[in-house]
Each structure stands twice: as C-alpha cells, then as structure tokens.
Amino acid sequence: MNKKERRNYIGGSDVHHVLSVEPYGCARRLWYEKRETPEDYTEADNPYYRKGNLLEEPAAQIFMAEMKTILKTPKHKTRNDFFSGHCDREIVNAAGERDGIWEGKAPSRNVYQQIKKTGIPLNYVLQVQYYLWLYNYLYGWITVLYVGDSLPIVEALHLEIKRDEELILQILDACHNFWRMLLNGPAPEQLAPTDARCQKCLWRKTCQGLGEISLLPEEGDYQIVNEPVLEQCCADYKEAQGLIKEAEELKNERGEALKILMGERQKVATSAGKICYQQIAKESWDTKLLDKTYPEMKMKFLKQTNYRSLRVF
Numbered sequence: 001m002n003k004k005e006r007r008n009y010i011g012g013s014d015v016h017h018v019l020s021v022e023p024y025g026c027a028r029r030l031w032y033e034k035r036e037t038p039e040d041y042t043e044a045d046n047p048y049y050r051k052g053n054l055l056e057e058p059a060a061q062i063f064m065a066e067m068k069t070i071l072k073t074p075k076h077k078t079r080n081d082f083f084s085g086h087c088d089r090e091i092v093n094a095a096g097e098r099d100g101i102w103e104g105k106a107p108s109r110n111v112y113q114q115i116k117k118t119g120i121p122l123n124y125v126l127q128v129q130y131y132l133w134l135y136n137y138l139y140g141w142i143t144v145l146y147v148g149d150s151l152p153i154v155e156a157l158h159l160e161i162k163r164d165e166e167l168i169l170q171i172l173d174a175c176h177n178f179w180r181m182l183l184n185g186p187a188p189e190q191l192a193p194t195d196a197r198c199q200k201c202l203w204r205k206t207c208q209g210l211g212e213i214s215l216l217p218e219e220g221d222y223q224i225v226n227e228p229v230l231e232q233c234c235a236d237y238k239e240a241q242g243l244i245k246e247a248e249e250l251k252n253e254r255g256e257a258l259k260i261l262m263g264e265r266q267k268v269a270t271s272a273g274k275i276c277y278q279q280i281a282k283e284s285w286d287t288k289l290l291d292k293t294y295p296e297m298k299m300k301f302l303k304q305t306n307y308r309s310l311r312v313f
C-alpha cells in the first residue's frame, strides 16, 4: 500500500498522530498529509525507517523461534469506510486459526534501552489496539529488536498487549473527530512552535510560519534564513550528533563489560580484535600549580589563537 492510497483511510500507524502522542505524533501534520497539502520541505532519508523495514522479517523469525509460534502474512482489513490497514503479521494458534496481531519494531539503541526500563511506549500500544479492533482479535505481541550497527549485537524483547476496550473507544472517537475535520475542517490545533515535533516537520512553514517557529525566546541575535540546503545540512549534522552520542554510550557500556570480562588478564587476543587492560603510569604537568608558582612564565608562553567555533543545537 503506497503513501497515496494510505491518504484515503486511517491506518494503524496514523493513530499516534490522530491523538498527537509524543514523541512524533501530530494530528495537524496528519491532516496536511491526508489533504495532500504540498510539503514545504523534502523528507530526509531516515536510516531508522530503512533499518526497521529491513529487520521486520528477521524480527518475525526470532519471534517464531523464541515463542514457538507461527506468524502469517496479514490480510488487509477495512471497516466503516475509512478505517483500514494491516498489521505486520497475524499470529496463528495451535488450531491453525489466525487470532492475534504481531508488530515488529527496530528502534534506535536509546529507545530500545528506554523500552527495557519503562515498557511499551504509548504510540506502539495505540497501533496494536487499533489493529486488535480492526481484526477483532483479543491479543497482540510486539517484538522490539535491537541490532547494533556493529553486528553481532542482537537483542529482542517480546511484549504482549491485551485488548483494551476503553482505549479502543477513545481511539475510535478521536479517529471519527479527525475524519470530520479532514472532510470539513477546521485543521487540528497546532502544537507550540518550540515543540520538538515541529522542528523537523515537513509542513512547519505552512503551519507555523518560518518566523514564528524559529524565534525562540532570547535568541534575538539570530538571523532568520530560509535556505533549504543549509537547513538540510543542519538537520544531517544534528542527526550525526545523535548517532555519535549513541555510539559513545555503546562504547562506554561495552568498555565496562570488557573490563569485567578481562578480570585479572592483561592482554587477550580474540578473532574480533586484541584487548589490553593493563596498569600504566602516566606523567602529567600540574598546570594550575605551575601557573601559580611561575606566573611570569605563563605570560611568556601564553599563545592566543583565533578561530571560529561551530555549534549546532
């Protein structure tokens, strides 16, 4: 089902938008999308979407192997004209009947760790509850798969979600409201222009206006520009900063694990690489004491360098 066809109905992945659920949902954004409002910006290629699509089948295989269950390609379902869609897989019970929903997710490491700590995020729950209603099933499972950029770090969580009639009613009510607004207006309310969801929104100019969205408090020194290439470069830079942070966290975590695994050993060679964990003596200058004791020397050797510092936030 392509993007154009998806405009004609509300699908499971739209529900977090209908209810404007953080971290990504915005009803107004969905309203623009379904009304085919021209986007102000081109969508940047998102590596996590690509990764998610690639990992759906491996996640399904892991679920079947670990939960000793069968998953089948889902049938497309439609109810009441504008409720439609399909889950990632349907679960087949011991009698060979389809009776549950399965969704596969492959989030970033940070999100994966967060899910381990706090459980299934609301945006995932809403999607599964919507499918439970659409298919008329009582239970669903989500497999959250984390695959490190450097294989073979693979971890999977399998989390069950039971049908929740109250939540389903809230979802359907919000979907009906949204559909009425889609056909007759008005547009759903805007989020605050400083909301993180607005910063990368493809309709942020149409919705908030460039000035309004960019003028954050006490930032009057900034020159407001409308340069798509500069903007894209800035977005890429920030995404790279996120990846570096994620990689740093992984490196630190694995570093601590290596120290424990090394125990008393100082040098080890593995097929993946060599590990040295040994005592070393390091000499360094106490520059504070040096400055205090010989202040004239500091002035003599102090050198000033001028350069432009780049900060992106």
Ligand code: SF4
Residues within 6 Å of the ligand: 026, 027, 028, 029, 032, 189, 190, 191, 192, 197, 198, 199, 201, 202, 203, 204, 205, 207, 208
């Ligand atoms: S700019 Fe913000 S409020 Fe407007 S559509 Fe985009 S995410 Fe929603």
